[in-house]
Amino acid sequence: MPEPLVGKRIVLGVSGGIAAYKAIDFASKLVQLGADVHAILTASACEFVQPLSFAAITHNSVHTSVFEGWEGEHSGHVTLAATADLVIVAPATANSIAKIAGGFADDMLGAVLLATQAPILIAPAMEHRMWHHAATQANLETLRSRGVRVISPEAGRLASGAAGDGRLAAVDRLLAEARCVLGAGGVLNGKRIVITSGGTHEPIDPVRFIGNGSSGAMGNALAQAAMDAGAEVTLIAGPTVATLPIGVTPVRITTALEMQSAVQAAIVDADALIMAAAVADFRPAHPSEHKLKKNPDENTQQLELVKNPDIIAGISQPGLVKVGFAAETDDLIANATQKLQAKGLDLIVANDAVATIGASHSQATLLIPGHEPESLAEMSKEDLAGVIVARLAEIFARQVIS
Numbered sequence: 001m002p003e004p005l006v007g008k009r010i011v012l013g014v015s016g017g018i019a020a021y022k023a024i025d026f027a028s029k030l031v032q033l034g035a036d037v038h039a040i041l042t043a044s045a046c047e048f049v050q051p052l053s054f055a056a057i058t059h060n061s062v063h064t065s066v067f068e069g070w071e072g073e074h075s076g077h078v079t080l081a082a083t084a085d086l087v088i089v090a091p092a093t094a095n096s097i098a099k100i101a102g103g104f105a106d107d108m109l110g111a112v113l114l115a116t117q118a119p120i121l122i123a124p125a126m127e128h129r130m131w132h133h134a135a136t137q138a139n140l141e142t143l144r145s146r147g148v149r150v151i152s153p154e155a156g157r158l159a160s161g162a163a164g165d166g167r168l169a170a171v172d173r174l175l176a177e178a179r180c181v182l183g184a185g186g187v188l189n190g191k192r193i194v195i196t197s198g199g200t201h202e203p204i205d206p207v208r209f210i211g212n213g214s215s216g217a218m219g220n221a222l223a224q225a226a227m228d229a230g231a232e233v234t235l236i237a238g239p240t241v242a243t244l245p246i247g248v249t250p251v252r253i254t255t256a257l258e259m260q261s262a263v264q265a266a267i268v269d270a271d272a273l274i275m276a277a278a279v280a281d282f283r284p285a286h287p288s289e290h291k292l293k294k295n296p297d298e299n300t301q302q303l304e305l306v307k308n309p310d311i312i313a314g315i316s317q318p319g320l321v322k323v324g325f326a327a328e329t330d331d332l333i334a335n336a337t338q339k340l341q342a343k344g345l346d347l348i349v350a351n352d353a354v355a356t357i358g359a360s361h362s363q364a365t366l367l368i369p370g371h372e373p374e375s376l377a378e379m380s381k382e383d384l385a386g387v388i389v390a391r392l393a394e395i396f397a398r399q400v401i402s
């Protein structure tokens, strides 16, 4: 599975705003995801948080002065700047944004930002009037025009007690942006992928439905893996319990018909559709508007079902790569091969329905037209997602050649 943060050297610049305490949590999450984090604190940041907090979490020394680190082969800000894979300033105050836009190098953060060739992410956090001030916005425009990516702050309660824009973006969003920047250039770079996950619920009455035990784990893992490989992902999720990919806001649907509409809208400019969702094949023909009551004289109850459309089979869009799943209890390969052909798929992931649905691991066989079946070892759904992403990238590569 591509893990864009593993082993990556991230310089985390922290400037002096109240949101500086959130940077400690952010640093911790980056470290947990495998990054090698080097924190730089401005003088003002040191008024809000202790360098020691960052040193304890990152296991690296924390930089607070531009005149430090000139020993042996290390040349202070120059080495830090040259070895960074990514520089993130979080939080970035109005003052630090102004200084960065102006090219000031009177502290370690300013010097590194001028000296580095790594991508730069800036996550502003400040009082809402300072955020909306023309000077701040003009400085941000300057930074954007130089290729700096700005992670816009969120609206909500600010430290002053006022409500408005200016809260530091949630740590999950910061992580997602970091993954996205580091994943850029991955095997799915620039591709737009639509992924469905979870099951569908088909209403019987306002409180009951026909559903299945799909957790959404496979689709969500695929969304994360595709984003980590540089893709732009639209995740269409039915009711799920699995952890959502970091930073994704899914299109939420409940029924198969809703999923069909969401998929049709999303694929218009997409390169691939991955249907990992367990779509209900049938829905109650006449869902009741009122809760159904038991009839004391009847021991059985009839429920008329009507077929749902086959979403992936119904899609035929030139150039769109279609990936499906086949969850089977019997004759796995034969049934999966039949679905591959009948639904016009470019890849089908075949696995045992009972062992897979709702589980964390899966033992899958990949079928691609014109290729031998590829039987994979049992692995986590995250790892399986990584293999599927790799095969998808190969399919795209063959499209270019043919």
Ligand code: CTP
Pocket (backbone or CB within 6 Å): 256, 275, 276, 277, 278, 279, 280, 281, 308, 309, 310, 311, 312, 313, 323, 324, 325, 326, 327, 328, 339, 343
């Ligand atoms: N699928 C779909 N629309 C449906 C049913 C399934 O797009 N109404 C997709 C699934 O998301 C999956 C593939 O088709 O990628 C195969 O789904 P599966 O449930 O295994 O097969 P079915 O076609 O429903 O056939 P059956 O239930 O008879 O095995």
